[in-house]
Amino acid sequence: MVPAASELKTVEDLVAKLKADPGSVSRAGGSAGGVDHIAAGLFAKTVGVDPTTVNYIAYSGGGEALAAVLGGQVTVGISGLGEFDAQIQSGDLRAPASTGAERLEGSAIPTLSESGVDLVVENWRMVAAAPGITDEQKAAIIADIDKMVNSEARKTALATKGWADMYTAGADFDTQLAADTEATTAILKDIGPVQ
Numbered sequence: 001m002v003p004a005a006s007e008l009k010t011v012e013d014l015v016a017k018l019k020a021d022p023g024s025v026s027r028a029g030g031s032a033g034g035v036d037h038i039a040a041g042l043f044a045k046t047v048g049v050d051p052t053t054v055n056y057i058a059y060s061g062g063g064e065a066l067a068a069v070l071g072g073q074v075t076v077g078i079s080g081l082g083e084f085d086a087q088i089q090s091g092d093l094r095a096p097a098s099t100g101a102e103r104l105e106g107s108a109i110p111t112l113s114e115s116g117v118d119l120v121v122e123n124w125r126m127v128a129a130a131p132g133i134t135d136e137q138k139a140a141i142i143a144d145i146d147k148m149v150n151s152e153a154r155k156t157a158l159a160t161k162g163w164a165d166m167y168t169a170g171a172d173f174d175t176q177l178a179a180d181t182e183a184t185t186a187i188l189k190d191i192g193p194v195q
Contacts, residue, residue: 001069001077001084001093011097011115014076015047022053028065029078032058033188036065036078039099039121041191042183043112046119051190069093080123081109081162104162124166126177142169 008014018025022044029036037058041051057074059065062083069077069084070092077084077093081104087093095109099121103111112119129141148154149167158165168176 001079001088001095002075003069003072004092004094006075006094008075008096009094011110011112011117014096015117017075018044018047018049022049023055025076026055026057026074027076027078028057028059028068028074030059030062030065032056034058035121035123037191038184038187039078041187042119042121043117045187045190046117051187052192054191056191081107085162100164102164104164107162122164122166126173145169 002008008017014025027036027040029040031037037056040054040056044054045051057068059068062079065074065077065079066084066087068074070087081088081095081098084093084095088095097112097115097117098104098107098109099112099119101111101113101120101122103109103114127141127145129138133141157163
């Protein structure tokens with residue numbers, strides 16, 4: 001997200017500014033090493049800018065990051081749509097792109113891929129159990145998760161928060177987790193939090 005009056009109108013504008021002077025593009029987001037920081041590093045790396053030059057300013061929450069963006073203290077804000085959506089709707093902020101694989105349903109915000117940057121960063125959560133559980137315990141946990149995934153409460157939460165349904169289980173989840181772990185470890189080494 002950028003302030004409505006920002007000179008950065010498109011992702012192409014952001015890429016050009018980042019390539020010309022990486023340090024001049026400050027980004028507000030959540031905690032150091034979190035998904036917002038990872039997205040900033042991966043964006044730089046994807047467009048050919050050294051990710052160690054990322055000027056990332058970590059805030060303890062979306063409210064502080066939002067204030068920094070609205071106050072012009074940073075160039076760009078990175079967060080989930082729910083954090084900044086009211087300000088986008090009011091016209092105080094613009095969203096040049098989202099990091100998802102696809103646009104959120106009904107959204108006018110293009111993805112980075114649509115904007116010419118081959119990058120997808122999606123924030124997801126998982127349920128984990130202690131090692132050594134029995135097959136019966138695992139089946140019971142999966143059955144409970146399946147009930148929750150198919151519940152009206154979850155469907156309402158997805159719609160209300162503007163979240164994409166990314167539910168994955170079994171071997172597909174194992175593959176996704178391995179790929180994300182590898183990519184996250186690499187970029188965290190590049191941007192500094194992991195040595």
